[in-house]
Amino acid sequence: MATVDGASPAVASMELVLYALGALAALWWAWRALDGAWLRPRRLARALQAQGLRGTSYRFPSGDMQEYVRLGAAALSAPMPPSSSHAVAQRALPFDHAAIKQHGNVCLTWFRSEPRVIVNDPKLFREILSDKNGRFGKQKSILSIQGLFADGLTSHQGSKWVAHRRIINHAFHLEKLKRMLPAFATCSSELIRRWQDSVGDDGVQEIDVWPEFQNLTGDVISRSAFGSSFSEGRRIFELQSEQAQNVVKMSRATHFPGYSFLPTKLNRRTKANAREAAELLRGIITKREKAMKDGHADNDDLLGLLLETNIKESQETGSSKPIMTTEDIIGELKLLYFAGSDTTAVLLTWTMVLLSMYPEWQDRAREEVLWVLGKNSSDFEGINHLKVVTMILHEVLRLYPPILLLSREAYEEAELGGITYPAGVTFALPIACIHHDPELWGEDAGEFKPERFAEGVSRASRDSPALFHFGWGPRICVGQSFALLEAKMALSMILQRFSFELSPSYTHAPFPVSTLQPQYGAQIKLAKI
Secondary structure (H helix, E strand, O other): OOOOOOOOHHHHHHHHHHHHHHHHHHHHHHHHHHHHHHHHHHHHHHHHHHOOOEEOOOOOOOEOHHHHHHHHHHHOOOOOOOOOOOOHHHHHOHHHHHHHHHHOOEEEEEEOOEEEEEEOOHHHHHHHHOOOOOOEEEOHHHHHHHHHHHOOHHHOOHHHHHHHHHHHHHHOOHHHHHHHHHHHHHHHHHHHHHHHHHOOOOOEEEEEHHHHHHHHHHHHHHHHHHHHHHHHHHHHHHHHHHHHHHHHHHHOOOOOOOHHHOOOHHHHHHHHHHHHHHHHHHHHHHHHHHHHHHOOOOOOOHHHHHHHHHHHHHHHOOOOOOOOOHHHHHHHHHHHHHHHHHHHHHHHHHHHHHHHHOHHHHHHHHHHHHHHOOOOOOOHHHHOOOHHHHHHHHHHHHHOOOOOEEEEEEOOOEEEOOEEEOOOOEEEEEHHHHHOOHHHHOOOOOOOOHHHHOOOHHHOOOOOOOOOOOOOHHHOOOOHHHHHHHHHHHHHHHHHHEEEEEOOOOOOOEEEOOOEEEOOOOEEEEEEO
């Protein structure tokens, strides 16, 4: 028997069921969207405000994004006046700086519908970064795309992080770093020779030192990481430099669901770079492992030290397989290129800029270098006794931190500073804001005063320590000694051979990209001495 419209009762019944299921699914998705974009943010806001947390009110649907974009555009619309003040936080992190000023050192903001708590209190800053109980971890939305750039130590958690950190610590031990001094000296000497050759008959030459230092630190990493595989290492540096910019662009689009899976030009390029870098590294690792088995390897570089330590640690733990796989080592080496090159390049660049602005400190640093080292450059003990140079580098890192902000996510309900936060809340840790806080550094916080570090980092600020340029706690940058040793050697060799000042063409415009970079370059006039 047929129904009026020709369909059987069974078919009609099935269609009704499907319609009902479709309607329920639509209602469920609508409810989820309503809850995620409207109800949940308001519940969270009420719960946090009831505990005394101040901050912005949630605005549907974008939260504080419009204000974030507006303040960022306004801050970057004009350069900073050079040498009058170094208030980088207002330019590089304008939204965070304004929120702290209006709502206090711990305040609630909104990244679209997600709560984002800015923490500008050094005690709480240290508590978050020192956490050993798994309450706070890397932001999951960032980790989802970081693997395309470098799935290394900074993105690992738990037992994997512990195992990798233990192995990598051995490679960066000071005694091991001494083996890399020849690589540092070779690369710095090539830079100096190139600059000397470019100086004209009048003994003066203008050079944009920003790309020069990028090349220098890329060469240092390539030589110290891979030794004889320098040319292949140079190509990996080029890929990772581009990849750092690509990942920043991708991170700005993570609020679009499934964006990383779309076949956009950026996504295709990023994935192609990741594949090429991985294949180059895999080839270098395979050749080195074969050389080690044949007894022909010179393992004074980072790759050799890493492979040796991995084998030793695996044997000591009784593991039948290496603790770090080839893919793990590839991830760590890719990370090394960013952490060990871009950050040191910007440190050297801002140091040259500031010593050009303050020639009295340039003279003091040169006098110390010539007194301690003479014309020598590779004296490890001498470099470690450069007190004035160290004070200058610390002050540059305070005023112009390479990494402006760290972020952490509450993986479970967590109490912090008397407030209980639910899982999923993101904590923004604005390094630049803490480094420029007058309550910590005095009313002269925006001024270049290396003497504040005369008695070391621990006595430089009121709430000590408050210098976080290498992070803090168990996850503090493993390569900090490597970076500072490289910077001291390069700077010492420059001071031995050149005096320098800012070019009239220089524009002071610190620009937040993957690191704090000079937006229009760093033009310096060099003069032979």
